[in-house]
Amino acid sequence: MPDSQPQPPHSASPSGAADRASLLLTGARLADGRTVDVRLHGGRIEAVGTAGSLTPRRAPGPGGRPDPGGRADPGGRADPGGHDPGSGGHHPGSGRHHPDPGGHLDLGGYLLLPAPADPHVHADTALTADVPGPVSYDPDDVRRRATEAALLQLGHGATALRAHVRVGDVAGLGALTAVLRTRRSLRGLAELTAVAMPRVLTGVAGADGLAILRDAVKMGADVVGGCPDLDPDPTGYVEAVLEVAAEHGCPVDLHTDAADPARLARLAAMAGGLRPGVAIGPCDGLGRLPAEAVSRAADQLAAAGVTVVCLPQGACVPSDRPDGTAPVRLLRAAGVRVTAGSGALRDVSNPVGRGDPLEAAYLLASRHGLRPEEAYDAVSAAARAALGLPEVRVEAGFPAELLAVRGDRLAGALSLAYSRIVVHRGRVVARTSAVREYGDSCAPSDLGLPRQGRSGRGRRDGHGGPGGRGDLA
Secondary structure (H helix, E strand, O other): OOEOOOOOOOOOOOHHHHHHOEEEEEEEEOOOOOEEEEEEEOOEEEEEEEOOOEOOOEOOOHHHOOEOOOEEOOOOOEOOOOOOOOOOOOOOOOOOOOEOOOOEEEOOOEEEEEOOOEEEEOOOOOOOOOOOOOOOOOHHHHHHHHHHHHHHHHHHOOOEEEEEEEOEOOOEOHHHHHHHHHHHHOOOOOEEEEEEEOOOOOHHHHHHHHHHHHHHHHHOOOEEEEOHHHOOOHHHHHHHHHHHHHHHOOOEEEEEOOOOHHHHHHHHHHHHHHOOOEEEEEOHHHHHOOHHHHHHHHHHHHHHOOEEEEOOOOOOOOOOOOOOOOHHHHHHHOOOOEEEOOEOOOEOOEOOOOOOHHHHHHHHHHHOOOOHHHHHHHHOHHHHHHOOOOOOOOOOOOEOOEEEEEOOOHHHHHHHOOOEEEEEOOEEEEEEOEEEEOOOOOHHHHHOOOOOEEOOEOOOOOOOOOOOEEEOO
Protein backbone atom coordinates (compact mmCIF):
# COMPACT_ATOMS: atom_id res chain seq x y z
CA MET A 1 0.00 0.00 0.00
CA PRO A 2 2.53 2.59 -1.12
CA ASP A 3 1.88 6.16 -0.01
CA SER A 4 3.81 8.78 -1.91
CA GLN A 5 5.40 11.73 -0.20
CA PRO A 6 3.78 15.05 -1.09
CA GLN A 7 6.05 16.94 -3.45
CA PRO A 8 6.14 20.74 -3.48
CA PRO A 9 6.28 22.52 -6.83
CA HIS A 10 9.77 22.88 -8.27
CA SER A 11 9.69 26.59 -7.60
CA ALA A 12 7.37 28.65 -5.50
CA SER A 13 5.67 31.40 -7.44
CA PRO A 14 5.88 34.85 -5.93
CA SER A 15 2.76 35.77 -4.08
CA GLY A 16 1.82 38.24 -6.80
CA ALA A 17 1.88 35.51 -9.45
CA ALA A 18 -0.11 33.19 -7.24
CA ASP A 19 -2.67 35.90 -6.59
CA ARG A 20 -3.20 36.32 -10.36
CA ALA A 21 -3.69 32.60 -10.98
CA SER A 22 -7.03 31.13 -11.99
CA LEU A 23 -8.20 27.57 -11.45
CA LEU A 24 -11.47 25.75 -12.13
CA LEU A 25 -12.27 22.82 -9.83
CA THR A 26 -14.98 20.58 -11.24
CA GLY A 27 -17.14 17.81 -9.83
CA ALA A 28 -16.13 18.32 -6.19
CA ARG A 29 -18.37 17.07 -3.43
CA LEU A 30 -19.01 19.36 -0.46
CA ALA A 31 -19.58 18.33 3.14
CA ASP A 32 -23.29 19.12 2.76
CA GLY A 33 -23.60 16.56 -0.05
CA ARG A 34 -23.74 18.92 -3.04
CA THR A 35 -21.55 18.29 -6.10
CA VAL A 36 -20.21 21.57 -7.43
CA ASP A 37 -17.77 23.41 -9.63
CA VAL A 38 -15.60 26.04 -7.95
CA ARG A 39 -13.72 28.78 -9.79
CA LEU A 40 -10.73 30.40 -8.10
CA HIS A 41 -9.07 33.65 -9.06
CA GLY A 42 -6.80 36.13 -7.35
CA GLY A 43 -6.32 33.88 -4.35
CA ARG A 44 -10.04 33.78 -3.60
CA ILE A 45 -13.09 31.73 -4.49
CA GLU A 46 -14.70 33.60 -7.37
CA ALA A 47 -17.77 31.43 -7.99
CA VAL A 48 -19.44 28.21 -6.84
CA GLY A 49 -22.06 26.52 -9.01
CA THR A 50 -23.70 23.17 -9.59
CA ALA A 51 -21.53 20.57 -11.32
CA GLY A 52 -21.07 21.38 -14.99
CA SER A 53 -22.28 24.96 -14.65
CA LEU A 54 -18.99 26.90 -14.56
CA THR A 55 -16.41 27.47 -17.27
CA PRO A 56 -12.76 28.48 -16.88
CA ARG A 57 -11.86 32.09 -16.47
CA ARG A 58 -10.52 33.37 -19.76
CA ALA A 59 -7.58 35.59 -20.56
CA PRO A 60 -8.28 39.33 -20.87
CA GLY A 61 -10.40 40.26 -23.87
CA PRO A 62 -10.00 43.25 -26.17
CA GLY A 63 -8.88 46.31 -24.28
CA GLY A 64 -7.25 44.21 -21.55
CA ARG A 65 -10.38 43.92 -19.45
CA PRO A 66 -10.57 40.66 -17.49
CA ASP A 67 -13.29 38.20 -18.49
CA PRO A 68 -14.50 36.08 -15.58
CA GLY A 69 -16.00 33.39 -17.77
CA GLY A 70 -19.56 32.24 -17.42
CA ARG A 71 -21.93 29.36 -16.92
CA ALA A 72 -22.22 26.57 -19.44
CA ASP A 73 -25.65 25.38 -20.53
CA PRO A 74 -26.53 21.69 -20.97
CA GLY A 75 -26.22 21.94 -24.77
CA GLY A 76 -22.54 22.75 -24.58
CA ARG A 77 -22.98 26.44 -25.48
CA ALA A 78 -21.70 29.16 -23.24
CA ASP A 79 -23.73 32.08 -22.02
CA PRO A 80 -22.50 35.62 -22.66
CA GLY A 81 -19.01 35.91 -21.29
CA GLY A 82 -18.63 32.13 -21.09
CA HIS A 83 -16.16 29.89 -22.86
CA ASP A 84 -17.51 27.76 -25.69
CA PRO A 85 -16.33 24.25 -24.81
CA GLY A 86 -16.06 23.30 -28.46
CA SER A 87 -14.37 26.42 -29.74
CA GLY A 88 -10.85 25.05 -29.38
CA GLY A 89 -9.44 28.50 -28.73
CA HIS A 90 -9.61 32.00 -30.17
CA HIS A 91 -11.67 32.74 -33.28
CA PRO A 92 -10.91 36.05 -35.02
CA GLY A 93 -13.69 38.49 -34.36
CA SER A 94 -15.52 36.19 -31.98
CA GLY A 95 -14.06 37.56 -28.77
CA ARG A 96 -13.40 34.00 -27.57
CA HIS A 97 -10.05 33.12 -26.03
CA HIS A 98 -8.28 30.10 -24.62
CA PRO A 99 -8.89 29.57 -20.90
CA ASP A 100 -5.85 30.13 -18.72
CA PRO A 101 -3.42 27.26 -19.35
CA GLY A 102 -3.46 24.56 -16.67
CA GLY A 103 -6.55 26.11 -15.12
CA HIS A 104 -8.75 23.02 -14.69
CA LEU A 105 -8.70 20.27 -12.07
CA ASP A 106 -11.20 17.40 -12.04
CA LEU A 107 -12.14 16.63 -8.44
CA GLY A 108 -14.59 13.84 -9.16
CA GLY A 109 -14.42 11.41 -6.24
CA TYR A 110 -13.00 14.05 -3.88
CA LEU A 111 -14.48 15.88 -0.92
CA LEU A 112 -13.62 19.59 -0.94
CA LEU A 113 -13.07 21.24 2.45
CA PRO A 114 -11.62 24.45 3.88
CA ALA A 115 -7.92 23.77 4.41
CA PRO A 116 -6.75 22.94 7.94
CA ALA A 117 -4.33 25.07 9.93
CA ASP A 118 -2.02 23.89 12.71
CA PRO A 119 -1.72 26.26 15.68
CA HIS A 120 0.87 24.25 17.62
CA VAL A 121 3.98 22.84 15.95
CA HIS A 122 7.57 22.58 17.15
CA ALA A 123 9.59 23.39 14.06
CA ASP A 124 12.93 23.74 15.84
CA THR A 125 12.94 20.20 17.29
CA ALA A 126 11.03 18.38 14.54
CA LEU A 127 12.51 15.18 13.07
CA THR A 128 15.12 14.72 15.80
CA ALA A 129 13.85 11.54 17.48
CA ASP A 130 16.49 9.37 15.82
CA VAL A 131 19.37 11.82 16.20
CA PRO A 132 21.80 10.76 18.95
CA GLY A 133 22.75 13.27 21.60
CA PRO A 134 21.26 16.68 22.35
CA VAL A 135 19.13 18.45 19.76
CA SER A 136 21.20 20.70 17.52
CA TYR A 137 20.11 24.32 17.40
CA ASP A 138 22.59 25.18 14.67
CA PRO A 139 20.63 27.53 12.37
CA ASP A 140 21.32 25.45 9.26
CA ASP A 141 20.13 22.27 10.98
CA VAL A 142 17.02 23.98 12.32
CA ARG A 143 16.19 25.48 8.94
CA ARG A 144 16.51 22.12 7.19
CA ARG A 145 14.31 20.37 9.76
CA ALA A 146 11.76 23.18 9.90
CA THR A 147 11.43 23.24 6.12
CA GLU A 148 11.04 19.47 5.83
CA ALA A 149 8.49 19.43 8.65
CA ALA A 150 6.48 22.28 7.15
CA LEU A 151 6.35 20.54 3.77
CA LEU A 152 5.22 17.30 5.39
CA GLN A 153 2.42 19.16 7.14
CA LEU A 154 1.54 21.06 3.98
CA GLY A 155 1.17 17.70 2.24
CA HIS A 156 -1.31 16.72 4.95
CA GLY A 157 -3.31 19.85 4.15
CA ALA A 158 -2.18 22.53 6.63
CA THR A 159 -1.66 25.76 4.70
CA ALA A 160 -0.99 27.78 7.88
CA LEU A 161 1.29 26.78 10.75
CA ARG A 162 2.24 28.38 14.07
CA ALA A 163 5.73 27.27 15.12
CA HIS A 164 6.73 27.50 18.78
CA VAL A 165 10.47 28.28 18.86
CA ARG A 166 12.82 28.21 21.83
CA VAL A 167 14.78 31.42 22.41
CA GLY A 168 17.49 32.18 24.97
CA ASP A 169 19.61 29.67 26.96
CA VAL A 170 21.07 27.04 24.59
CA ALA A 171 19.19 28.25 21.50
CA GLY A 172 19.89 31.98 21.69
CA LEU A 173 18.18 33.58 18.71
CA GLY A 174 19.67 31.16 16.18
CA ALA A 175 16.69 28.81 16.02
CA LEU A 176 14.30 31.73 15.57
CA THR A 177 16.48 33.15 12.81
CA ALA A 178 16.33 29.80 11.03
CA VAL A 179 12.54 29.53 11.35
CA LEU A 180 12.08 33.08 10.06
CA ARG A 181 14.24 32.20 7.04
CA THR A 182 12.08 29.12 6.54
CA ARG A 183 9.01 31.35 6.64
CA ARG A 184 10.40 33.45 3.81
CA SER A 185 11.36 30.43 1.70
CA LEU A 186 7.87 28.92 2.07
CA ARG A 187 6.10 32.06 0.92
CA GLY A 188 3.58 31.08 -1.73
CA LEU A 189 3.36 27.52 -0.38
CA ALA A 190 2.20 28.01 3.21
CA GLU A 191 1.95 30.65 5.92
CA LEU A 192 4.36 30.06 8.80
CA THR A 193 4.28 32.21 11.92
CA ALA A 194 6.67 32.00 14.86
CA VAL A 195 6.12 32.08 18.62
CA ALA A 196 9.14 33.16 20.68
CA MET A 197 9.45 30.94 23.78
CA PRO A 198 11.95 32.04 26.47
CA ARG A 199 12.64 29.70 29.39
CA VAL A 200 12.72 32.02 32.45
CA LEU A 201 11.38 35.58 32.71
CA THR A 202 11.40 36.34 36.45
CA GLY A 203 14.08 37.02 39.04
CA VAL A 204 17.72 37.73 38.26
CA ALA A 205 17.89 35.01 35.61
CA GLY A 206 14.75 36.35 33.96
CA ALA A 207 16.26 39.70 32.98
CA ASP A 208 18.18 38.11 30.11
CA GLY A 209 15.12 36.15 29.03
CA LEU A 210 13.01 39.29 28.92
CA ALA A 211 15.62 41.08 26.82
CA ILE A 212 15.81 38.10 24.46
CA LEU A 213 12.02 38.06 24.13
CA ARG A 214 11.93 41.73 23.14
CA ASP A 215 14.76 41.16 20.65
CA ALA A 216 12.86 38.21 19.19
CA VAL A 217 9.82 40.38 18.50
CA LYS A 218 12.01 43.02 16.86
CA MET A 219 13.54 40.29 14.67
CA GLY A 220 10.14 39.23 13.40
CA ALA A 221 8.55 36.81 15.85
CA ASP A 222 4.81 37.12 15.35
CA VAL A 223 3.67 35.85 18.76
CA VAL A 224 5.10 35.88 22.29
CA GLY A 225 4.75 32.88 24.54
CA GLY A 226 6.59 30.31 26.58
CA CYS A 227 5.94 27.93 29.44
CA PRO A 228 5.07 29.67 32.73
CA ASP A 229 4.92 26.30 34.52
CA LEU A 230 8.74 26.06 34.20
CA ASP A 231 9.40 29.48 35.73
CA PRO A 232 9.91 29.81 39.51
CA ASP A 233 7.15 32.44 39.45
CA PRO A 234 4.49 31.32 36.91
CA THR A 235 2.25 34.33 37.55
CA GLY A 236 5.18 36.70 37.12
CA TYR A 237 6.07 34.94 33.87
CA VAL A 238 2.57 35.49 32.49
CA GLU A 239 2.68 39.14 33.56
CA ALA A 240 5.98 39.62 31.71
CA VAL A 241 4.70 37.97 28.51
CA LEU A 242 1.50 40.04 28.57
CA GLU A 243 3.53 43.21 29.09
CA VAL A 244 5.71 42.52 26.04
CA ALA A 245 2.62 41.59 24.02
CA ALA A 246 0.94 44.86 24.96
CA GLU A 247 4.08 46.83 24.06
CA HIS A 248 4.27 45.36 20.56
CA GLY A 249 0.64 44.50 19.82
CA CYS A 250 1.40 40.77 19.59
CA PRO A 251 -0.82 37.77 20.28
CA VAL A 252 0.12 35.46 23.16
CA ASP A 253 0.41 31.67 23.10
CA LEU A 254 1.39 29.96 26.37
CA HIS A 255 2.30 26.36 27.16
CA THR A 256 0.60 25.11 30.31
CA ASP A 257 -0.79 21.83 31.55
CA ALA A 258 -3.59 23.77 33.31
CA ALA A 259 -3.50 21.35 36.25
CA ASP A 260 -3.78 24.08 38.91
CA PRO A 261 -7.29 25.62 38.90
CA ALA A 262 -6.24 28.66 40.95
CA ARG A 263 -3.31 29.43 38.66
CA LEU A 264 -5.55 28.95 35.61
CA ALA A 265 -8.10 31.37 37.07
CA ARG A 266 -5.37 34.00 37.57
CA LEU A 267 -4.15 33.49 34.01
CA ALA A 268 -7.68 33.94 32.64
CA ALA A 269 -8.19 37.12 34.66
CA MET A 270 -4.87 38.56 33.48
CA ALA A 271 -5.44 37.60 29.84
CA GLY A 272 -8.82 39.28 29.57
CA GLY A 273 -7.23 42.60 28.63
CA LEU A 274 -5.78 41.12 25.43
CA ARG A 275 -8.91 39.30 24.27
CA PRO A 276 -9.17 37.57 21.89
CA GLY A 277 -5.43 37.30 21.30
CA VAL A 278 -4.48 34.75 23.98
CA ALA A 279 -4.19 31.00 23.49
CA ILE A 280 -3.08 28.34 25.95
CA GLY A 281 -2.29 24.67 25.52
CA PRO A 282 -2.01 21.74 25.57
CA CYS A 283 -3.93 21.82 28.89
CA ASP A 284 -3.51 18.08 29.44
CA GLY A 285 -3.88 18.66 33.19
CA LEU A 286 -7.58 19.38 32.65
CA GLY A 287 -8.05 15.66 32.17
CA ARG A 288 -6.93 15.05 35.76
CA LEU A 289 -9.33 17.55 37.34
CA PRO A 290 -12.89 16.85 38.51
CA ALA A 291 -15.55 17.81 36.00
CA GLU A 292 -16.81 20.57 38.31
CA ALA A 293 -13.37 22.18 38.39
CA VAL A 294 -13.09 21.95 34.59
CA SER A 295 -16.50 23.57 34.19
CA ARG A 296 -15.50 26.49 36.44
CA ALA A 297 -12.22 26.91 34.56
CA ALA A 298 -14.07 26.74 31.25
CA ASP A 299 -16.41 29.54 32.30
CA GLN A 300 -13.44 31.69 33.32
CA LEU A 301 -11.58 31.04 30.05
CA ALA A 302 -14.68 31.75 27.99
CA ALA A 303 -15.28 35.04 29.81
CA ALA A 304 -11.67 36.09 29.11
CA GLY A 305 -11.82 35.05 25.44
CA VAL A 306 -8.92 32.60 25.84
CA THR A 307 -8.50 29.89 23.19
CA VAL A 308 -7.52 26.36 24.25
CA VAL A 309 -5.22 24.50 21.85
CA CYS A 310 -5.18 20.80 22.69
CA LEU A 311 -2.95 18.07 21.28
CA PRO A 312 -5.10 14.96 20.80
CA GLN A 313 -2.13 12.87 19.64
CA GLY A 314 -0.47 12.99 23.02
CA ALA A 315 -2.01 15.39 25.50
CA CYS A 316 -5.20 17.09 26.68
CA VAL A 317 -8.42 15.49 27.68
CA PRO A 318 -8.31 11.73 28.16
CA SER A 319 -11.78 10.38 27.49
CA ASP A 320 -11.85 7.70 30.21
CA ARG A 321 -13.12 10.04 32.92
CA PRO A 322 -15.25 8.46 35.67
CA ASP A 323 -18.24 10.57 34.66
CA GLY A 324 -17.75 9.87 30.95
CA THR A 325 -17.52 13.57 30.06
CA ALA A 326 -14.49 14.69 28.07
CA PRO A 327 -13.17 18.15 29.04
CA VAL A 328 -13.15 19.19 25.37
CA ARG A 329 -16.92 18.97 25.39
CA LEU A 330 -17.12 20.89 28.67
CA LEU A 331 -14.90 23.63 27.26
CA ARG A 332 -16.97 23.90 24.09
CA ALA A 333 -20.22 23.90 26.06
CA ALA A 334 -18.96 26.89 28.06
CA GLY A 335 -18.20 28.80 24.86
CA VAL A 336 -14.41 28.34 24.82
CA ARG A 337 -12.89 28.23 21.37
CA VAL A 338 -11.21 24.81 21.24
CA THR A 339 -8.75 24.03 18.51
CA ALA A 340 -6.30 21.19 17.98
CA GLY A 341 -2.66 21.08 16.95
CA SER A 342 -0.19 18.33 16.22
CA GLY A 343 2.59 19.34 18.62
CA ALA A 344 5.72 17.24 18.34
CA LEU A 345 6.68 15.85 14.94
CA ARG A 346 8.99 12.89 15.50
CA ASP A 347 11.03 14.38 18.30
CA VAL A 348 11.87 12.87 21.70
CA SER A 349 8.48 13.77 23.19
CA ASN A 350 6.59 12.00 20.38
CA PRO A 351 8.86 9.87 18.18
CA VAL A 352 5.91 8.83 15.99
CA GLY A 353 4.24 12.24 15.63
CA ARG A 354 2.75 12.67 12.17
CA GLY A 355 1.85 16.34 12.07
CA ASP A 356 -1.47 15.52 10.43
CA PRO A 357 -4.45 17.76 11.28
CA LEU A 358 -6.89 15.12 10.02
CA GLU A 359 -5.42 12.69 12.55
CA ALA A 360 -6.06 15.28 15.27
CA ALA A 361 -9.67 15.62 14.09
CA TYR A 362 -10.06 11.84 13.92
CA LEU A 363 -8.91 11.51 17.54
CA LEU A 364 -11.26 14.26 18.71
CA ALA A 365 -14.12 12.39 17.05
CA SER A 366 -13.15 8.85 18.02
CA ARG A 367 -11.88 9.42 21.57
CA HIS A 368 -13.37 12.67 22.79
CA GLY A 369 -16.99 12.61 21.74
CA LEU A 370 -17.08 15.29 19.06
CA ARG A 371 -19.12 14.88 15.91
CA PRO A 372 -16.95 14.72 12.74
CA GLU A 373 -18.06 18.24 11.79
CA GLU A 374 -17.09 19.60 15.21
CA ALA A 375 -13.78 17.76 15.12
CA TYR A 376 -12.88 19.11 11.69
CA ASP A 377 -13.89 22.61 12.76
CA ALA A 378 -11.27 22.37 15.53
CA VAL A 379 -8.48 21.94 12.96
CA SER A 380 -9.88 24.30 10.33
CA ALA A 381 -12.20 27.21 11.17
CA ALA A 382 -11.31 27.36 14.87
CA ALA A 383 -7.60 26.92 14.15
CA ARG A 384 -7.60 29.73 11.58
CA ALA A 385 -9.47 31.99 14.00
CA ALA A 386 -6.89 31.23 16.70
CA LEU A 387 -4.15 32.26 14.27
CA GLY A 388 -5.93 35.50 13.40
CA LEU A 389 -6.59 34.37 9.82
CA PRO A 390 -9.75 35.13 7.83
CA GLU A 391 -12.54 32.60 7.75
CA VAL A 392 -12.68 30.10 4.88
CA ARG A 393 -15.85 28.63 3.43
CA VAL A 394 -16.40 26.99 0.06
CA GLU A 395 -18.40 30.01 -1.02
CA ALA A 396 -17.75 32.92 -3.36
CA GLY A 397 -15.62 35.67 -1.88
CA PHE A 398 -13.73 33.57 0.67
CA PRO A 399 -9.97 32.85 0.57
CA ALA A 400 -9.02 29.94 -1.69
CA GLU A 401 -7.44 27.83 1.08
CA LEU A 402 -8.77 24.36 0.32
CA LEU A 403 -8.15 20.67 0.87
CA ALA A 404 -9.54 17.98 -1.43
CA VAL A 405 -9.53 14.47 0.03
CA ARG A 406 -10.56 11.21 -1.61
CA GLY A 407 -14.04 10.29 -0.41
CA ASP A 408 -17.57 11.61 -0.24
CA ARG A 409 -18.28 12.02 3.48
CA LEU A 410 -16.39 13.86 6.21
CA ALA A 411 -16.39 10.88 8.58
CA GLY A 412 -14.82 8.70 5.90
CA ALA A 413 -12.25 11.38 5.12
CA LEU A 414 -11.15 11.52 8.75
CA SER A 415 -10.79 7.74 8.73
CA LEU A 416 -9.13 7.04 5.37
CA ALA A 417 -8.00 10.29 3.78
CA TYR A 418 -4.77 9.19 2.13
CA SER A 419 -5.02 10.95 -1.26
CA ARG A 420 -5.07 14.73 -0.86
CA ILE A 421 -4.78 17.86 -2.99
CA VAL A 422 -3.88 21.11 -1.22
CA VAL A 423 -4.72 24.60 -2.51
CA HIS A 424 -3.11 27.74 -1.08
CA ARG A 425 -3.96 31.20 -2.42
CA GLY A 426 -5.85 29.62 -5.27
CA ARG A 427 -2.97 27.42 -6.44
CA VAL A 428 -2.30 23.70 -6.05
CA VAL A 429 0.75 23.52 -3.79
CA ALA A 430 0.88 19.84 -2.78
CA ARG A 431 -0.51 16.48 -3.83
CA THR A 432 -0.35 13.14 -2.06
CA SER A 433 -1.50 10.03 -3.92
CA ALA A 434 -1.95 6.55 -2.52
CA VAL A 435 -2.56 3.32 -4.40
CA ARG A 436 -3.85 0.02 -3.05
CA GLU A 437 -3.01 -3.22 -4.88
CA TYR A 438 -4.29 -6.75 -4.29
CA GLY A 439 -2.97 -10.12 -5.36
CA ASP A 440 -4.87 -12.27 -7.84
CA SER A 441 -8.13 -13.50 -6.39
CA CYS A 442 -11.63 -14.23 -7.48
CA ALA A 443 -13.05 -12.41 -4.45
CA PRO A 444 -13.37 -8.90 -5.95
CA SER A 445 -15.22 -10.09 -9.04
CA ASP A 446 -17.35 -12.65 -7.19
CA LEU A 447 -18.42 -10.22 -4.48
CA GLY A 448 -18.57 -7.05 -6.55
CA LEU A 449 -16.35 -5.20 -4.11
CA PRO A 450 -16.00 -1.50 -4.93
CA ARG A 451 -12.65 -0.49 -6.34
CA GLN A 452 -11.43 2.92 -7.42
CA GLY A 453 -9.85 2.43 -10.81
CA ARG A 454 -6.77 4.09 -12.24
CA SER A 455 -6.10 4.94 -15.82
CA GLY A 456 -4.72 1.89 -17.60
CA ARG A 457 -5.20 -0.43 -14.60
CA GLY A 458 -8.59 -1.73 -13.53
CA ARG A 459 -11.96 -0.58 -14.80
CA ARG A 460 -12.82 3.12 -15.07
CA ASP A 461 -16.20 2.57 -13.41
CA GLY A 462 -14.46 2.25 -10.07
CA HIS A 463 -14.20 -1.53 -9.92
CA GLY A 464 -10.86 -3.16 -10.50
CA GLY A 465 -10.48 -6.75 -11.51
CA PRO A 466 -8.42 -9.35 -9.65
CA GLY A 467 -4.84 -8.27 -9.41
CA GLY A 468 -5.82 -4.76 -10.42
CA ARG A 469 -5.18 -1.66 -8.46
CA GLY A 470 -7.08 1.42 -7.45
CA ASP A 471 -6.66 4.75 -5.79
CA LEU A 472 -6.68 4.48 -2.04
CA ALA A 473 -9.04 6.93 -0.41
